[in-house]
Amino acid sequence: MLELFAINGYPFWLLLGLLLLVSELFVPGLVAAFFGLGALVVGLLTLLGILESTGSQLLCFAIISVLALFALRKQCQRWLRGAEADPATANLDDAGFIGARVEILTDFDDGAGDVLLNGAKWDAESSEPLQRGASAWVTDHRGIVLTVSSQRP
Incomplete structure (x- = not known):
């Protein structure tokens, strides 16, 4: 044995x-x-x-x-x-934010305000003077801050 x-x-x-x-x-x-x-x-x-x-x-x-x-x-x-070696260099729009329609919750003073996206409140910035109640579209994001515009991307 x-x-x-x-x-x-x-x-x-x-x-x-x-x-x-x-x-x-x-x-x-x-x-x-x-x-x-x-x-x-x-x-x-x-x-x-x-x-x-x-x-x-x-x-x-x-x-x-x-x-x-x-x-x-x-x-x-x-x-x-997975093929991405460094997640920091990956496309950060995995959640599909860019192009999403948002509702403006607060007036954008000095380029900053709040928006509603998918039922959640988000911090946002814009180079345009956006008014509460209007609609806008996400053009970019940096971490948890969305960049929005009145023009569709």
């Missing part, structure tokens, strides 16, 4: 591969998964009788794991996290 789990047996490699893949769930970093993939491939190649010696198994494990790590890690990270 002990020789069944020797380092050159396919059960060892398959078990090691599964453990490494599961460890990725507890310590994410997208490194252990590629070593787990390498161990699974070596386990399958050993099961098929292609790899027999311990040295060839270790060499194959190292090559497959390192190649997979360097070749696929960036692609997998992009797939898992």
Whole structure:
């Protein structure tokens, strides 16, 4: 039974591969998964009788794991996290504010006032003198401050 789990047996490699893949769930970093993939491939190649010696198994494990790590890690990270590397540089209109119609709640004195957008009160700024009760459109936003105009964008 002990020789069944020797380092050159396919059960060892398959078990090691599964453990490494599961460890990725507890310590994410997208490194252990590629070593787990390498161990699974070596386990399958050993099961098929292609790899027999311990040295060839270790060499194959190292090559497959390192190649997979360097070749696929960036692609997998992009797939898992999305294509935007820096959310600060992303398009900030994900909520669809630009072009939305708003109701003016307060007169715009010195270019600032309040508007109603989707049932919520927002701070807004405008280069135009807007009057309470009128409608305007969102032309831009900076954080939680909307820029509005009487002209549609």
